[in-house]
Amino acid sequence: MQSKKNMEFILTKIGEMFPDAECELNHSNPFELTIAVLLSAQCTDALVNKVTPDLFSKYKTPEDYIQVPIEELENDIRRIGLFRSKAKHIKQLCQSLVENYGGEIPKDKSELVKLAGVGRKTANVVASVAFGEPAIAVDTHVERVSKRLGICRWKDSVLEVEKTLMKKIPEEEWSVSHHRFIFFGRYHCKAQSPKCDECPLLEVCREGKKRMKKRGVFV
DNA sequence: CTCCCGATAT
DNA sequence: ATATCAGGAG
Numbered sequence: 439m440q441s442k443k444n445m446e447f448i449l450t451k452i453g454e455m456f457p458d459a460e461c462e463l464n465h466s467n468p469f470e471l472t473i474a475v476l477l478s479a480q481c482t483d484a485l486v487n488k489v490t491p492d493l494f495s496k497y498k499t500p501e502d503y504i505q506v507p508i509e510e511l512e513n514d515i516r517r518i519g520l521f522r523s524k525a526k527h528i529k530q531l532c533q534s535l536v537e538n539y540g541g542e543i544p545k546d547k548s549e550l551v552k553l554a555g556v557g558r559k560t561a562n563v564v565a566s567v568a569f570g571e572p573a574i575a576v577d578t579h580v581e582r583v584s585k586r587l588g589i590c591r592w593k594d595s596v597l598e599v600e601k602t603l604m605k606k607i608p609e610e611e612w613s614v615s616h617h618r619f620i621f622f623g624r625y626h627c628k629a630q631s632p633k634c635d636e637c638p639l640l641e642v643c644r645e646g647k648k649r650m651k652k653r654g655v656f657v
Numbered sequence: 658c659t660c661c662c663g664a665t666a667t
Numbered sequence: 668a669t670a671t672c673a674g675g676a677g
Contacts, residue, residue: 527675563673
């Protein structure tokens with residue numbers, strides 16, 4: 439487990455690396471953000487951003503998604519992958535918005551997770567990015583980076599990772615730190631080829647030191 | 658736990 | 668060819 443001092447070091451360094459880290463999914467309101475995050479499951483946000491301009495131009499309101507035949511919606515998001523379940527979830531989500539929430543995305547996380555296709559991670563993103571609530575959404579990047587650095591254990595669930603991060607990061611820094619973890623994971627500590635050689639966090643990184651040792655490099 | 662799934666990087 | 672991508676539902 440990392441000490442408090444190590445966490446401060448990590449937050450400082452990734453802050454220097456990615457001072458302007460923020461949500462990269464194109465959106466102009468909470469509704470669009472929710473759709474974009476739902477679409478982003480197991481898919482790069484870069485690809486989501488290729489689809490959403492046309493999508494958001496065609497579908498403005500929940501009613502627009504409800505009225506279109508599902509085959510047509512599937513076709514509009516086909517390139518994203520997992521398109522059949524995502525199209526179904528979007529339709530169910532919009533139906534619920536109209537029936538239970540006056541057509542608006544709820545701000546409360548406990549309400550957000552009741553929406554089809556919206557789990558804990560998506561709810562955290564919407565609450566944080568759209569409504570400014572403190573939250574740490576643990577996606578594949580945050581999970582991988584936290585485990586490589588040694589902030590949590592390899593066997594920890596995403597919920598356990600989230601709890602650990604919330605405990606070790608001051609609440610007022612949750613949202614910024616969360617985005618910096620994402621950027622660090624996406625552009626530097628990449629899944630397939632982490633840049634340990636040029637990593638400012640190497641001296642506090644469990645996995646990085648292990649990889650270096652394996653290559654016979656003294657850290 | 659498995660399934661959903663196309664696009665892209667390695 | 669295979670791994671991975673801002674996961675969630677059943």
